[in-house]
């Protein structure tokens with residue numbers, strides 16, 4: 084029987100959700116490495132182009148391997164439709180440009196990933212879309228940031244790398260009152276820790292390059308439409324034709340038929356395959372990432388050379404309460420800590436032998452980086468302050484290796500601090 | 501009953517009327533969770549699929565946002 088017809092639990096959906104039997108009984112999704120798809124008659128292709136029937140056309144538009152990943156992500160997030168994209172940045176760009184037009188404003192958390200900050204502040208500004216940044220943990224500031232030009236609110240479930248945790252339910256209430264959708268980047272928590280729908284998001288975004296892939300082998304992104312926002316609104320006249328035709332699929336339809344198709348940041352079939360493979364082990368990996376991160380945070384918190392540790396799993400974190408409530412008692416695989424100064428943090432990074440010094444998160448391997456001199460190097464002190472990036476800060480994406488090996492690696496390297 | 505489905509004649513034997521949800525099954529419409537249904541030129545609300553019926557002479561169009569061009 085088709086596994087998509089039964090109501091499975093989350094951990095089973097990770098492995099079987101949305102799958103169909105492959106050719107010759109294959110149990111992994113086939114990599115359909117074809118740019119285009121032929122059809123028997125001109126009438127058939129006309130019907131597909133007119134949207135009268137489903138069918139593959141061209142891999143920039145759709146592809147069977149990518150659709151399999153999209154179906155699974157839709158089920159995992161409890162959404163109505165998903166668009167897989169070439170990268171997390173492509174997902175954010177496509178989603179935002181589907182909603183906002185020249186003259187509009189977007190209201191964003193100030194503690195977002197550096198690439199997102201740069202897209203909102205610099206790139207979109209050149210196209211007439213202005214971003215306002217507010218501290219997402221200051222609800223009065225969020226409320227105060229809404230203007231009659233605001234067309235969406237954007238937050239991350241856990242700010243990367245500030246590690247702040249906004250109360251998403253409260254921000255969702257502000258968005259509802261303002262009549263605009265809430266977009267939540269859930270890259271760092273994944274659907275294992277929190278489903279955007281239960282938190283109150285309207286659209287969930289992922290950089291699937293991170294935990295969903297899980298082994299650092301592919302770049303990808305996803306836009307999951309939760310179908311909760313009513314686009315039939317005077318604020319969104321450009322959605323009207325899509326509301327009329329596609330009702331609660333209006334967002335996905337406008338994204339697919341215009342922005343995603345025209346900008347062309349489509350997923351590659353090979354990457355969709357690798358990302359689907361990653362999804363299957365996500366629950367197990369996230370459990371281990373979270374356990375290991377908590378243990379490393381506890382070790383660092385009492386280490387004499389470590390000035391501070393920022394991990395929402397530590398009881399003295401200002402975000403411990405809200406994170407416990409939102410993420411089911413788990414706190415993710417990323418933490419930051421501070422040493423005496425920048426040279427000390429460089430010495431420790433250089434002395435680590437297991438942990439790799441590189442610009443990524445969510446790999447099975449433990450990764451470290453000095454954010455101020457790398458991913459946030461282009462920003463001045465004011466922006467670094469907003470993003471919570473300081474000179475003595477080291478970010479760790481805690482892997483799923485044996486925790487004793489991870490702790491020994493840090494213990495030895497900290498002798499150089 | 502005789503219907504026009506996506507501009508082509510279609511006959512459903514032994515049925516004088518059918519609700520939309522059943523019709524989607526009978527006609528083996530692909531990925532019914534994504535289809536928009538237009539009955540005699542009017543787009544139906546998904547919530548009304550069970551309550552809306554087709555009868556002899558009706559014209560019905562299925563519409564997907566997933567594939568194709570515009």
Ligand SMILES: Cc1ncc(COP(=O)(O)O)c(C=O)c1O
Pocket residue numbers: 170171172173196198199239243268270271289290291292302303304444
């Ligand atoms: C929270 C978050 N969102 C988005 C992105 C961008 O994703 P990608 O690198 O897949 O474009 C990243 C990547 O570093 C991220 O950490």
